[in-house]
Amino acid sequence: xxxxxxxIPGDGxxxxxxxxxxxxxxxxxxxxxxxxxYSEVLLGGAxxxxxxxxxxxxxxxxxxxxxxxxxxxxxxxxxxxxxxxxEPSRRPEAGLLAIRKAxxxxxxxxxxxxxxxxxxxxxxxxxxxxxxxxxxIVRELTGGLYFGERKTVEENGIKTAVDxxxxxxxxxxxIAVKAFDIAMKRKKKVTSVDKANVLxxxxxxxxxxxxxxxxxxxxxxxxMLVDNCAMQLVHNPGQFDVILTENMFGDILSDEASMVTxxxxxxxxxxxxxxxxxxYEPSHGSAPDIAGQNKANPIATILSAAMMLRxxxxxxxxxxxxEAAVQKVLTEGYRTGDIMSEGCRPVGTAEMGDLIAxxx
Ligand SMILES: NC(=O)c1ccc[n+]([C@@H]2O[C@H](COP(=O)([O-])OP(=O)(O)OC[C@H]3O[C@@H](n4cnc5c(N)ncnc54)[C@H](O)[C@@H]3O)[C@@H](O)[C@H]2O)c1
Ligand SMILES: CC(C)[C@H](C(=O)O)[C@@H](O)C(=O)O
Ligand SMILES: [Mg+2]
Numbered sequence: 001x002x003x004x005x006x007x008i009p010g011d012g013x014x015x016x017x018x019x020x021x022x023x024x025x026x027x028x029x030x031x032x033x034x035x036x037x038y039s040e041v042l043l044g045g046a047x048x049x050x051x052x053x054x055x056x057x058x059x060x061x062x063x064x065x066x067x068x069x070x071x072x073x074x075x076x077x078x079x080x081x082x083x084x085x086x087e088p089s090r091r092p093e094a095g096l097l098a099i100r101k102a103x104x105x106x107x108x109x110x111x112x113x114x115x116x117x118x119x120x121x122x123x124x125x126x127x128x129x130x131x132x133x134x135x136x137i138v139r140e141l142t143g144g145l146y147f148g149e150r151k152t153v154e155e156n157g158i159k160t161a162v163d164x165x166x167x168x169x170x171x172x173x174x175i176a177v178k179a180f181d182i183a184m185k186r187k188k189k190v191t192s193v194d195k196a197n198v199l200x201x202x203x204x205x206x207x208x209x210x211x212x213x214x215x216x217x218x219x220x221x222x223x224m225l226v227d228n229c230a231m232q233l234v235h236n237p238g239q240f241d242v243i244l245t246e247n248m249f250g251d252i253l254s255d256e257a258s259m260v261t262x263x264x265x266x267x268x269x270x271x272x273x274x275x276x277x278x279x280y281e282p283s284h285g286s287a288p289d290i291a292g293q294n295k296a297n298p299i300a301t302i303l304s305a306a307m308m309l310r311x312x313x314x315x316x317x318x319x320x321x322x323e324a325a326v327q328k329v330l331t332e333g334y335r336t337g338d339i340m341s342e343g344c345r346p347v348g349t350a351e352m353g354d355l356i357a358x359x360x
Pocket of ligand 3: 251252255283
């Protein structure tokens with residue numbers, strides 16, 4: 001079969017990790033006889049350098065005309081990059097938020113899974129890890145603080161900056177439905193994370209999640225305050241199955257959860273709307289500190305490509321093959337620096353991609 005994929009290398013380590021994911025997809029094509037037609041799209045700093053803006057209308061149109069989007073990461077070092085001298089609305093991050101909104105990608109799925117082989121890379125003690133760790137964060141992605149009214153006003157020489165956190169019932173309901181649907185295919189437990197002891201938006205969140213839960217009698221629902229959740233993730237991570245949460249809490253908790261899997265370089269993600277279409281990207285950023293050094297772990301991007309095969313292209317067998325290839329290479333002991341432990345075989349970004357592609 002033929003599929004159209006929009007490819008967004010982005011900035012920093014983005015082009016390096018996307019290159020490796022593409023190698024793996026090439027291996028999938030030759031093994032299973034598919035053809036992927038790629039259109040390269042500029043986003044973030046890469047788009048600013050060429051077009052002066054972090055996202056163009058043309059880029060959105062190319063993404064929309066594709067079956068799925070595969071992305072690396074955007075952004076740079078805020079201290080040194082000229083992109084951060086621009087107005088906030090013209091910086092790389094604004095491009096990422098704008099494409100998420102333009103494509104209505106309200107559901108961000110971030111699976112956090114600890115491979116048995118990576119237990120030594122996980123900073124938690126053996127007894128805390130227990131049987132292991134296999135959960136998914138379902139993060140609302142097009143609402144909340146990221147998209148509320150934002151302004152800075154000055155009165156009597158004193159500046160006040162305002163960010164607005166708002167959610168309506170429909171926005172909460174559609175992400176809750178996603179989380180419960182996912183829980184039905186897993187261990188049937190949803191932990192809805194909020195700050196209902198303080199925030200009105202969280203109190204509405206809780207009420208709507210309770211309503212949605214009525215349609216899923218088999219799923220156990222619990223509510224947890226976000227500060228407790230941050231603690232529980234490192235105290236007893238095995239208790240979680242599906243974490244359902246709003247945009248900013250999900251951003252923070254997913255980076256925290258990533259360390260339980262050994263490294264942020266392991267955390268894949270899918271951003272979905274209510275069609276088959278999706279944007280797939282690792283949960284981490286452009287890692288300017290290691291960009292261009294062949295040090296980045298490409299596995300989060302490769303696992304995101306596997307999610308793309310499964311969710312947007314309906315290629316389950318091919319997704320299984322990519323996941324099995326990652327498993328095989330880890331079992332053989334190959335590690336990039338971020339997941340390295342004693343006795344393992346050190347490799348760089350490109351070698352890791354070669355090994356996984358060969359294992360496919
Ligand atoms: N989705 C995205 O594109 C995305 C996500 C997060 C941050 N960002 C942007 O990335 C830039 C850098 O942000 P940051 O430094 O706070 O976060 P980051 O995720 O880029 O890096 C945090 C730390 O993790 C390491 N790291 C990240 N990915 C890795 C990988 N694949 N392999 C090995 N190590 C890895 C980095 O070297 C760094 O030490 C900022 O401009 C930020 O806005 C973009
Ligand atoms: C770069 C930034 C806007 C983005 C976010 O906060 O959503 C990133 O941290 C992520 O997790 O995808
Ligand atoms: Mg983040």
